[in-house]
Amino acid sequence: MSQENRPARPSGRPPESGFARLSRTESGLRGPFLCFFASAVLWLVVASVLALVAAVKLHRPDFLGACELTTYGRVTAAARDTFVYGWGFNALFAVNFWLMAQLGRFEFRNGWLATLGGATWNLALTYGVVQIIRGELGGFALLDLPREVGPVLLLAFLLSALWSVVAYARRPGGQNFVSQWYIVGATFALPLVYLLAQLMVLWFPTVGTVQALAHAWFVQNLLFLWFGASALAAAYYFVPKILGRALGHYYLAPVGFWTLFLFAGLGAPAALLGAPIPIWLQSVGVVASVLGLVPVVVLAINFLSTLSVDGGWSRSWNSTTLRFVVVGIVSFLLFGLLTAVCSTRDLSATLAFTSFAEGQVQLLTYGAATMILFGASYFILPRLTGSLWPSSKLVHVHFWSAFLGLLIAVGAALVGGWQAGQQLATPAVSAAQVAAQSAPWALAGSLAALLLLIGHVAFALNAFGMILSSTTPTSDGRSD
Amino acid sequence: MKNLNLLLAGVFFCVAAVWTGLLVTAQVQLGSLGRAPAEEGGPLFPAREPGLAIQGRAVYLDLGCVACHTQQVRPAGQGSDIARGYGVRPSVARDYVLQPQVLLGQRRVGPDLANYGARAKSDAELAAFLAAPAAGVSHPPYAFLTAERSAALVAYLKSLRQDYSSPEAKLKQ
Numbered sequence: 001m002s003q004e005n006r007p008a009r010p011s012g013r014p015p016e017s018g019f020a021r022l023s024r025t026e027s028g029l030r031g032p033f034l035c036f037f038a039s040a041v042l043w044l045v046v047a048s049v050l051a052l053v054a055a056v057k058l059h060r061p062d063f064l065g066a067c068e069l070t071t072y073g074r075v076t077a078a079a080r081d082t083f084v085y086g087w088g089f090n091a092l093f094a095v096n097f098w099l100m101a102q103l104g105r106f107e108f109r110n111g112w113l114a115t116l117g118g119a120t121w122n123l124a125l126t127y128g129v130v131q132i133i134r135g136e137l138g139g140f141a142l143l144d145l146p147r148e149v150g151p152v153l154l155l156a157f158l159l160s161a162l163w164s165v166v167a168y169a170r171r172p173g174g175q176n177f178v179s180q181w182y183i184v185g186a187t188f189a190l191p192l193v194y195l196l197a198q199l200m201v202l203w204f205p206t207v208g209t210v211q212a213l214a215h216a217w218f219v220q221n222l223l224f225l226w227f228g229a230s231a232l233a234a235a236y237y238f239v240p241k242i243l244g245r246a247l248g249h250y251y252l253a254p255v256g257f258w259t260l261f262l263f264a265g266l267g268a269p270a271a272l273l274g275a276p277i278p279i280w281l282q283s284v285g286v287v288a289s290v291l292g293l294v295p296v297v298v299l300a301i302n303f304l305s306t307l308s309v310d311g312g313w314s315r316s317w318n319s320t321t322l323r324f325v326v327v328g329i330v331s332f333l334l335f336g337l338l339t340a341v342c343s344t345r346d347l348s349a350t351l352a353f354t355s356f357a358e359g360q361v362q363l364l365t366y367g368a369a370t371m372i373l374f375g376a377s378y379f380i381l382p383r384l385t386g387s388l389w390p391s392s393k394l395v396h397v398h399f400w401s402a403f404l405g406l407l408i409a410v411g412a413a414l415v416g417g418w419q420a421g422q423q424l425a426t427p428a429v430s431a432a433q434v435a436a437q438s439a440p441w442a443l444a445g446s447l448a449a450l451l452l453l454i455g456h457v458a459f460a461l462n463a464f465g466m467i468l469s470s471t472t473p474t475s476d477g478r479s480d
Numbered sequence: 481m482k483n484l485n486l487l488l489a490g491v492f493f494c495v496a497a498v499w500t501g502l503l504v505t506a507q508v509q510l511g512s513l514g515r516a517p518a519e520e521g522g523p524l525f526p527a528r529e530p531g532l533a534i535q536g537r538a539v540y541l542d543l544g545c546v547a548c549h550t551q552q553v554r555p556a557g558q559g560s561d562i563a564r565g566y567g568v569r570p571s572v573a574r575d576y577v578l579q580p581q582v583l584l585g586q587r588r589v590g591p592d593l594a595n596y597g598a599r600a601k602s603d604a605e606l607a608a609f610l611a612a613p614a615a616g617v618s619h620p621p622y623a624f625l626t627a628e629r630s631a632a633l634v635a636y637l638k639s640l641r642q643d644y645s646s647p648e649a650k651l652k653q
Binding site for chain 1: 484487488490491492494495497498499501502503505506507509510511512513541542543544545546547548550552554555557558559560563564565570571572573574575576577579580581582583584585586587588589590591613616617618619620621622623624625
């Protein structure tokens, strides 16, 4: 391809941006969307600061060590919860909303209910995070918010997210697309799982290690069926939409959908290999985790066959939205592959309790879900605000900081975890020696956290600049 | 798959089937476990935590110690926990039946604590370590702990023991 013919590098002003007027479906969405999105970006910056502090404390335990409010356990729990419940949920509420309205031609008329749900969600989460920093945290990751917060979050979720199901039910003409199934499935499954996990772990704790199993089941569902499924919904929408071609081997998509929903939760016991739970449950977890390759293969066929023809990869690289989305898709496929391979007993025995599992989770929550959410934001926000992204440089800073931060964070966690696992398997190597040799990887984790913070601040500046310069477009009845 | 009810029913089936298959059956199998003697007429294990240790458990949770320490000894062949001296036998489900929150943990930045009480230093040494770990030790200083909270945390850590025989895991004589 000659220099003249080469498509322009992303300027930070995606070609799809800059619509001055909104369709009817979008005009009703604007308020709730911006409410969720602004909250999400604020939480993302808070989570990034906390994650940086936690990353530094991992190799400098005495950093901020004089203050009880900033113990590693509290800061890391607060960082995790603000990222997952603050950034992840708010952003997914917003993007799922927009996708369902677009795909179902849904005119959203009760925005105040969703906004009320969003406000409730964010107030409850703020209370919960403050309580964690004050020391009121539980022992189960992602269920460590004070238990009184749980019912409020559940109610707020129903107010905020169930509109997606309503949009699907009221779609005219029975339009039907795989993105809609994933969003409806995620929106319906998560409250059920959250309710059952809250009851079994926090409100009426089951006896002994059944709690740990219930917790593992909750985390597995949260990761796969909320983050994973919602991110895939967006990927299924944006790839064919921006490339302007039908999804390859679309007939396989239902197989991917149903196998993901069936095997995701069933693989939970694989996270507890060697733990004091029945062996048969552990074996079920391993088998289900390996069967989890089925949806991964389907997704790979769908996306790679769409991207691999007619210069799809290079066109993706030159679209700001697709650049993020494709990084997200590749991350999801890697995550699925790693989950299946590392659930085998031998590998699990070596890698358990190291940073390897955190690297895997980061590959899904950041590499897949967050990158796809970033890509979606670059597509949706200009349409809803009627403005262009204020700075193309900040878009570049955002992408490269996020991408390099992701590579370093996941690479350090996986390679450092692998190395620590090999050393821990050798009894002659003391725990102190393992910790000392893990220090460079922890340092790399701090560098990654710093890069991610820089990228997120750039994204926040650009996004809030755009929202504040918004022309407050109104509907002229355009229907797309 | 155009029918909403069918879609919701399918998703509900997936969630409910897995919940029943994993959690309900686990509850049926493990839910009735209680304290038991290793042999008929012997003492009941696990032992109840002393009152100070119960307060110490709250301190352990408050500080977020579970972020860096596990409390589970895996069987031989599934990691080197026993060879490393973390325990004398694998942890079994019965070891946890008295714990209001089971703190198995997910990451070992520091050593496993399931059987820490059996290898712990003296109370004074442990309290001094928590307040000011020796140079080069990868543990944060908790100098801010009051004497009462420190004593409670020490009592909790020393109450963590899995060095008794249970019906499922007998100690080798």
